[in-house]
Amino acid sequence: MRKKLIEFRNVSFRYGDEQPWVLKNVTFEIYESEWIAIIGHNGSGKSTIAKLLNGLLFPQEGEILINGKQVNQESIWDIRKEVGMVFQNPDNQFVGTTVRDDVAFGMENRGIPRYEMIKRIDETLTAVGMQDYRMTEPHRLSGGQKQRVAIASVLAISPQVLILDEATAMLDPKGRTEIMHTVSNVQEENDLSLITITHDLQEVVQAERVIVMNDGEIWDEATPREIFSKQEELRKIGLDVPFIAILASELKQAGISITDEPLNQDELLEDLWTLHSKT
Template identity: 75%
Template sequence: MRECFIEFRNVSFRYGDEQPWVLDDVSFTIYKDEWVAIIGHNGSGKSTIAKLMNGLLFPQKGEIIINGIPVNEQTVWDVRKQVGMVFQNPDNQFVGTTVQDDVAFGMENRGFAREEMVNRIDEVLQAVRMEDYLLTEPHRLSGGQKQRVAIASLLAINPEVLILDEATAMLDPKGRKEIMRTVSEIQEKNEISLITITHDLEEVVQAERVIVMNSGKVWAEATPRDIFKQKDDLRKIGLDVPFVAVLADELKQLDIMIKNEPLNHDELLEELWTLHSKM
């Protein structure tokens, strides 16, 4: 049995008493060390979920539990010690005049000893491959480099959960791949829970599980493979499917009998090679 880490219990939220519910009776569980992708069209409630997890917002109905702690105004700082969040625009998170200062900021606020801070700065910047930029001013960095520093700043305070809220949306394809490769390595090495809120389908297929939001409700939750089998239904709620899955369907229309549901190019090539070998 996996250890439950985050629970949403019948959570509802809206931005004002006269506004429609952004989240409507939402329940789900995220386990320790699990990678979950949350997807949905704009306005489906996925970014609101991230802010509720971090105590930036509080629900009007229901309850949120983080590692056994109910999220409320009294516990919010205890929750934030465990939950780190990287936003779409890293410039909004920088507070230091250099990369070194920015990574140190969170540790200073938590009373880390100076020697430990120095060691951890070196450690986390190496983890995100930014150790050569220690004294660089953040505004001189590229978008991908800024996101790496933002991730390092969170890793320095040892979060149990890392949330990426559209954190790669402003990057080019190469930058997105580099960031997700880094995050994947960090998640595996540090055994933290990873929650990615994204429109990027290449990110989604890497997750262990996908939660699909639609009109403020959980529309579905399953493995990426099982989610993307529902191609027509996903399109009806305004979501796309990976190109490889679309291509596999087109090949089936040509009587090329692909048995599995490939999610990436390697899986599709493996299917085609297997078919070729049997001919």
Template identity: 70%
Template structure:
């Protein structure tokens, strides 16, 4: 039986008592070893979800359970040991004077011994392509480089769950792809659960499941393919689908048969090959 990793049970949240509900009766379950993406427009409540998971915020109604532990004031430290989180703006998460010290910070806090620490720092910096910057000052790095270091710091403490909260928004497209590749690789190797919070639908193709948020509610839970088929509706809630999905939908409109919603260029080329071969 699959262990539940993260579960939201009828969670509602607002930032102040008078304020509007940011999350309204949100329920979902993320089993361990599953890659889930949460997408939604700006203000849809997706980042609030991340903050509820590691106890930066607490639900006003309902319950958030992480690896069997309900998230409360008493359990946050236990929960945070297991949940590594990378935020959008890396400037807010640096403490060390060098890249190496910064990655070491989390390890020191957990009392990891020196030899292990050196290996962990080395491996994680290598994974994000920042090994050459070990002795640089983090605040002098460019935005994208900083974010890679932040991701390395999280990888170094080998958490059970990694949450990327729009963590690639500041990277260039290539860096973005590399980070997603790296994170997915680590996820598969170490059996981690990965929760990606994003509004870039190019990032959800690798997810097993997608939760689409709109105005504080779960709007849809589906596979990436199912999500990409709903172009119009997604655009109405401020999102957009990748180029390949758009082109496939346009081809469908002019009666070029597409047997399944393609996720990448290769799948679409295959569909076109079939069309080309059948008269």
């Protein structure tokens, strides 16, 4: 049984007393080493959840607990040791003149000894495939390389939770695939809880569990397979469905008895091959 790491308890938030509620009585839990995807249309509240988790915002109602500790003004610096966040535009996170300096910055602020900093810089840059660029100026890197460095900078502070807030949105498909492969490896090797807030359906299908936000409320919470089986309902709230799921649905309507709800090409081919073998 995995330990409960994050709790949202009846959390509501708005960006001003006269503004509408962005989150309305939101409750969910996230466990150690779990990969959660949070999806929803623009304005559904998903990025607000990320900022609340990292203490960039605080709820007007309800409470948020991380490792049993309530997120508030007094606990914020302790919370940020537990929760690392990578944003959509990595340029907004760079502060160092070289890649090495940038990865070191967060550790310096936390008073980590120099020998430990050197070790972590080497380990995290190696983990994201950027060790050969440690003396490079960040502005000379490609978009995908910048995101790798941003991830290394967060990993260097040894968080328990890594949040990617639309972190692949500015990358091309190849760059997205590479970053998510890196993140998947890092999550597994470091036993992290991973929260991806994304519009990319290929990221969503890799998660263990999906939280679907709609107008500030949790619309559904289930595995990717269960979520994407509700194609018509998702379209009604303005969300897309993976192409493979659409294709599988069309094949079923054509009388081809696919036994499962495939999430990727390999699963669909396996289903079709199994069906062919029986005929």
